Amino acid sequence: MKKLKKILIALFLFSLTVQSTYCIDTEMKKEDIISIAVNITKEQYENANYAIVYEKESIEYVKSGKQSSITDIYLKVLDENGREDNSTIVYSYDKNYGKSELKKLEVISENGVIREIDIPSNKSEQSSTEGTASNIYDSSEILVSVKVPGLNVGDTVHY
Numbered sequence: 001m002k003k004l005k006k007i008l009i010a011l012f013l014f015s016l017t018v019q020s021t022y023c024i025d026t027e028m029k030k031e032d033i034i035s036i037a038v039n040i041t042k043e044q045y046e047n048a049n050y051a052i053v054y055e056k057e058s059i060e061y062v063k064s065g066k067q068s069s070i071t072d073i074y075l076k077v078l079d080e081n082g083r084e085d086n087s088t089i090v091y092s093y094d095k096n097y098g099k100s101e102l103k104k105l106e107v108i109s110e111n112g113v114i115r116e117i118d119i120p121s122n123k124s125e126q127s128s129t130e131g132t133a134s135n136i137y138d139s140s141e142i143l144v145s146v147k148v149p150g151l152n153v154g155d156t157v158h159y
Contacts, residue, residue: 028054033074034108037156042078049082050075053156066098074108076156083153089146096140105146108156115150122147 037053045051053074061067077083093100105117123146127139148157 027056034112034156037074037076037108038110038112040076040078045078049079049085050077072158074156074158077151077153079153083151083155086157087148087151089148089157089159090144092141092143094140095142100144102144102146102159105148105157105159107148107151108158109152110154117146117148119146122149 033054040051040053042048053076055071055073057069057071059067059069075086077086089102089105091100091102102119102123105119105122107115107117109115123144125142125144127141127143151157
């Protein structure tokens with residue numbers, strides 16, 4: 001029995017070592033992310049319309065079963081298609097299960113000028129029409145759109 005206990009403890013300690021190897025915190029400073037974005041070009045990613053420079057998602061689970069998550073994204077617009085794709089940020093949520101909000105939206109120009117976007121004045125919410133083709137209407141599914149005015153090729157969007 002003692003031998004089995006020692007083996008189980010050894011396996012547990014080994015699993016902690018393996019987990020810590022793969023749980024690397026990749027948080028970066030904003031200035032470092034911007035300097036990386038400045039050096040990303042269309043020539044490097046000729047088949048891409050935009051490039052994700054940095055993305056981090058932090059999820060917190062609570063014993064009650066609830067969760068909260070924060071996503072931090074920087075993406076660089078490489079061409080006109082990328083500008084069109086990212087000139088509106090769109091996300092959805094089901095209000096029966098929680099809420100979702102965009103807390104920050106900014107555009108960083110190629111010369112490093114940071115422009116905060118006024119979210120409330122560029123935001124629209126509506127009930128999702130995704131299921132209406134199947135005669136399913138659910139007013140709890142909310143579709144949120146936030147326009148990114150003045151977005152140019154070469155800009156980096158941060159939200």
